[in-house]
Amino acid sequence: MSKQRVIMIGGGLAGLAATMKIAEQGTPVLLVSFLPVKRSHSVCAQGGINGAVNIKGEGDSPDIHFYDTVKGGDFLGNQPLCKDMCYHAPFIIYLLDRLGVPFNRTVEGNLDFRRFGGTLHHRTAFSGATTGQQLLYALDEQVRKYEVEGLVEKQEWHEYLGAVLNDEGHCVGAVIQNLRTGEIRSERGDAVVLATGGPGVVYGRSTNSVVCTGTATMSAYLQGAKYGNGEFIQIHPSAIPGRDKLRLMSESARGEGGRVWVPRQAGDSRPARQIPENERFYFLEERYPLFGNLVPRDVGAREIYDICVNEGLGVHGDLKVYLDLTHLTREFLDRRLGGILEIYEKFTGVDPREEPMEIFPAVHYSMGGIWTDFERTAEGFINHLSPRNQMTSIPGLYAAGEADYQYHGANRLGANSLLSCIYTGLMMGPGVVNHLRNLPESAEDLPQSVFDQATRQWQERVSGIRKMAGNENPYALHAELANEMISNVLIVRENSKLISTLEAIEAIEQRWHNVSCVDTKDWTNPVPSFINQLWNMIQLSKVITKGALLRDEFRGAHYKPEFDLNQPSDFKPENYLEYEDMKANGGVKTGYFAPDHLSYMERFEANNKQWLKSTIATYQSNGSDSYYSSGGPEITYEPVDASLIAARPRKYD
Amino acid sequence: MPDTISFKIKRQDTPEGGPYWEEFVIPYQKNSNVISCLMDIQKNPVNAKGREVAPVVWESNCLEEVCGTCTMRVNGQVRQACSALIDRLEQPIIVEPMSKFPVVRDLIVDRTRMFDALKKLQAWVPVDGYYDLGPGERISPNHQQTAYKLSECMTCGCCVEACPQYAKDGDFLGPAAVSQARLFNMHPTGKNIADERIDVLTQKGGIASCGNAQNCVEVCPKGIPLTESIAEMGRQVSQHFWKTLFRAT
Numbered sequence: 048m049s050k051q052r053v054i055m056i057g058g059g060l061a062g063l064a065a066t067m068k069i070a071e072q073g074t075p076v077l078l079v080s081f082l083p084v085k086r087s088h089s090v091c092a093q094g095g096i097n098g099a100v101n102i103k104g105e106g107d108s109p110d111i112h113f114y115d116t117v118k119g120g121d122f123l124g125n126q127p128l129c130k131d132m133c134y135h136a137p138f139i140i141y142l143l144d145r146l147g148v149p150f151n152r153t154v155e156g157n158l159d160f161r162r163f164g165g166t167l168h169h170r171t172a173f174s175g176a177t178t179g180q181q182l183l184y185a186l187d188e189q190v191r192k193y194e195v196e197g198l199v200e201k202q203e204w205h206e207y208l209g210a211v212l213n214d215e216g217h218c219v220g221a222v223i224q225n226l227r228t229g230e231i232r233s234e235r236g237d238a239v240v241l242a243t244g245g246p247g248v249v250y251g252r253s254t255n256s257v258v259c260t261g262t263a264t265m266s267a268y269l270q271g272a273k274y275g276n277g278e279f280i281q282i283h284p285s286a287i288p289g290r291d292k293l294r295l296m297s298e299s300a301r302g303e304g305g306r307v308w309v310p311r312q313a314g315d316s317r318p319a320r321q322i323p324e325n326e327r328f329y330f331l332e333e334r335y336p337l338f339g340n341l342v343p344r345d346v347g348a349r350e351i352y353d354i355c356v357n358e359g360l361g362v363h364g365d366l367k368v369y370l371d372l373t374h375l376t377r378e379f380l381d382r383r384l385g386g387i388l389e390i391y392e393k394f395t396g397v398d399p400r401e402e403p404m405e406i407f408p409a410v411h412y413s414m415g416g417i418w419t420d421f422e423r424t425a426e427g428f429i430n431h432l433s434p435r436n437q438m439t440s441i442p443g444l445y446a447a448g449e450a451d452y453q454y455h456g457a458n459r460l461g462a463n464s465l466l467s468c469i470y471t472g473l474m475m476g477p478g479v480v481n482h483l484r485n486l487p488e489s490a491e492d493l494p495q496s497v498f499d500q501a502t503r504q505w506q507e508r509v510s511g512i513r514k515m516a517g518n519e520n521p522y523a524l525h526a527e528l529a530n531e532m533i534s535n536v537l538i539v540r541e542n543s544k545l546i547s548t549l550e551a552i553e554a555i556e557q558r559w560h561n562v563s564c565v566d567t568k569d570w571t572n573p574v575p576s577f578i579n580q581l582w583n584m585i586q587l588s589k590v591i592t593k594g595a596l597l598r599d600e601f602r603g604a605h606y607k608p609e610f611d612l613n614q615p616s617d618f619k620p621e622n623y624l625e626y627e628d629m630k631a632n633g634g635v636k637t638g639y640f641a642p643d644h645l646s647y648m649e650r651f652e653a654n655n656k657q658w659l660k661s662t663i664a665t666y667q668s669n670g671s672d673s674y675y676s677s678g679g680p681e682i683t684y685e686p687v688d689a690s691l692i693a694a695r696p697r698k699y700d
Numbered sequence: 701m702p703d704t705i706s707f708k709i710k711r712q713d714t715p716e717g718g719p720y721w722e723e724f725v726i727p728y729q730k731n732s733n734v735i736s737c738l739m740d741i742q743k744n745p746v747n748a749k750g751r752e753v754a755p756v757v758w759e760s761n762c763l764e765e766v767c768g769t770c771t772m773r774v775n776g777q778v779r780q781a782c783s784a785l786i787d788r789l790e791q792p793i794i795v796e797p798m799s800k801f802p803v804v805r806d807l808i809v810d811r812t813r814m815f816d817a818l819k820k821l822q823a824w825v826p827v828d829g830y831y832d833l834g835p836g837e838r839i840s841p842n843h844q845q846t847a848y849k850l851s852e853c854m855t856c857g858c859c860v861e862a863c864p865q866y867a868k869d870g871d872f873l874g875p876a877a878v879s880q881a882r883l884f885n886m887h888p889t890g891k892n893i894a895d896e897r898i899d900v901l902t903q904k905g906g907i908a909s910c911g912n913a914q915n916c917v918e919v920c921p922k923g924i925p926l927t928e929s930i931a932e933m934g935r936q937v938s939q940h941f942w943k944t945l946f947r948a949t
Contacts, residue, residue, distance in 0.1 A: 071830055085855055086767040144836040147825040147887050149848040156838030175848055180766055188824035195819050227804060256761040291736035292763040390764050393783050522743040565745055566754040570714050571805035
């Protein structure tokens with residue numbers, strides 16, 4: 048067979064981890080990225096990476112990490128993957144340590160760990176408060192070594208437009224565009240991996256970077272790939288308000304002792320430091336005595352929303368609360384949180400070591416993404432040799448990192464994203480190489496016509512976009528789309544608003560046909576590319592909104608007050624396991640559970656029966672021949688592998 | 701508070717084309733920075749003369765000074781444009797591409813040379829493989845703090861833009877790369893190929909190209925002690941020189 052290779056789209060943590068693992072096995076990789084890979088969005092991850100190394104002697108273990116992850120995700124994650132990931136986490140941290148990541152150290156010189164949300168253990172390894180940057184650099188350096196050795200070829204300043212499919216619908220390459228020359232070409236590849244990150248830019252301002260439009264995943268969806276759990280968008284409790292971006296204020300600020308509060312008196316106009324202790328409402332600590340400021344993100348964001356919107360206690364009447372670090376010493380803060388405190392100071396002009404920060408919730412992460420497969424073992428781990436791992440519903444097309452859907456369920460725990468990105472990248476490597484070995488023929492041996500046709504198709508689409516001369520500015524239209532999404536598909540979701548949002552998205556989709564390609568130059572022109580991305584963001588908005596509309600329940604980050612099961616405040620989750628046990632063994636004894644508990648558990652059981660399923664969006668064209676035709680998602684549901692930890696009600700207080 | 705924000709932007713359509721200046725005046729909005737203003741221009745690409753023009757082209761990504769993408773000259777000072785807050789800038793705000801790299805278009809330059817320097821210096825930790833070989837060596841907190849500071853380098857280009865010795869067509873590796881050599885030479889495993897890095901720094905474009913102007917350390921957005929790194933690598937280069945000299949005789 049002719050020489051085979053893998054095409055990696057995206058050079059963030061997942062893409063680089065997969066690249067180095069595949070290259071390590073001697074398989075060449077073509078690495079395609081918008082920007083030099085060192086500038087990928089992974090640099091924005093701040094707080095750390097989880098792994099139950101148990102350095103603090105707290106009895107932490109991969110099993111507890113696994114449980115926290117599944118519970119944090121409200122049981123919507125596929126459990127064998129979560130389990131395998133958590134069991135590999137300590138190894139991954141050690142590997143990163145060997146690769147030179149300057150993790151913070153204990154006095155004895157061991158890796159130091161800190162607290163993060165959704166767990167009671169010190170499980171998060173960190174490198175100051177720029178852990179993502181440090182991890183990305185370590186992987187970037189390894190990939191550069193392979194580049195020098197000739198096993199990795201980089202095509203930076205290139206954009207992925209679509210997959211090249213053969214007659215059987217298998218992926219045999221990628222159509223990419225040189226963002227400087229504008230040239231569109233097809234590259235042959237025996238597997239294509241989309242490690243293209245998340246879609247925060249759909250919401251306009253978020254904690255995401257400029258390139259995070261989700262466009263590559265939507266291209267796959269438009270080509271027939273299934274998209275999973277689109278409606279599960281994580282809102283991070285703490286971000287810094289901004290005009291162009293809502294800069295993240297890491298959960299590690301709370302992990303290191305930061306306290307969230309608002310003045311008890313609505314509209315209190317005094318400066319924060321003049322408000323005495325007894326007039327401060329530490330609402331997370333009061334409402335969640337066990338987890339306190341470190342409740343999972345879905346809970347934290349909802350509580351901040353509640354305190355500001357329903358209770359009217361937001362700082363200065365806005366959707367803002369204080370995040371207070373001023374009780375900690377400067378030396379401690381600089382050593383462990385320096386990077387994020389500098390960001391806050393730089394962009395607000397206020398020193399967070401002296402004044403409480405003003406923060407508010409912001410769109411941060413997509414739990415959903417392209418549907419991907421896995422092969423489990425009987426013990427509930429993953430068979431790392433299987434070519435099915437991380438493969439999308441298009442054979443030969445893979446997805447990894449935030450672009451996939453199946454690790455974080457309905458809500459991701461903090462510091463699990465760096466882990467899942469690196470884990471998927473490393474884990475999938477052997478399977479992808481096996482996929483290449485199993486192929487009957489190499490992409491290199493296919494007739495040129497297959498690739499020419501794909502190139503021509505995209506050349507026609509892009510030249511069509513370049514001729515668009517309507518009266519809508521594409522950037523302004525994007526702002527309108529973002530405004531719809533941020534107004535109605537955020538923390539609290541209501542069906543009536545979701546219906547009107549879907550209509551609004553469709554109206555924006557119609558107006559898309561009337562945009563103007565405001566730059567007509569041939570050289571380094573980002574506008575045609577953005578217009579195509581905008582189309583894809585419109586499609587993703589439909590997937591998110593329709594998924595949210597149809598899922599009539601409250602799970603993780605998807606909160607519909609109308610369908611809240613209203614857990615009794617004195618309910619204990621282990622009662623539910625007892626209830627299930629009784630049901631399986633002759634029935635629930637009359638009078639054993641308090642009536643309100645019993646009725647809650649019955650509601651919970653019925654709800655899970657209907658909704659403990661992954662949402663699958665499949666693109667349905669409206670029959671038109673045009674690529675840019677207003678088809679839409681068909682939503683179906685498929686089972687979650689919840690075979691290892693029984694689903695039960697979540698509780699953090 | 702002014703009603704408008706005015707810009708004077710140095711533009712260039714192609715790498716070969718000559719540069720030209722274009723002015724823009726946009727409505728004032730609170731909490732603006734140079735990138736948010738460029739985004740405003742994109743939404744309504746009309747210059748100060750009222751003529752519709754192609755939106756200004758630039759590169760940016762993280763918008764929080766951690767990716768190194770949006771380096772430009774703002775009012776003559778090289779910096780990340782995302783953290784260039786409008787309220788602290790004198791107007792008209794003059795925005796230019798960096799001068800030490802080939803211009804691609806408008807404010808985009810090609811910094812490939814900086815990444816090539818990292819290749820030459822083997823700026824990585826050589827390891828046996830990505831399988832389970834247990835933890836790395838223990839490292840003291842002080843050592844970690846030093847390494848972390850150096851490891852924050854974003855390859856943004858501020859230091860080389862400010863360096864009088866870094867010529868557009870020259871061969872100096874630049875302060876950022878020299879500092880990376882220090883980082884990897886101090887790592888317990890990275891130092892296994894320390895001599896190879898030192899060899900590169902001994903050659904043309906290496907440590908001897910530094911003229912000690914100390915501009916680099918002034919402009920580094922991450923406050924990396926670049927001059928300290930250069931001094932340290934200078935020491936390593938001369939130690940290596942004496943070592944090899946005595947070995948040869």
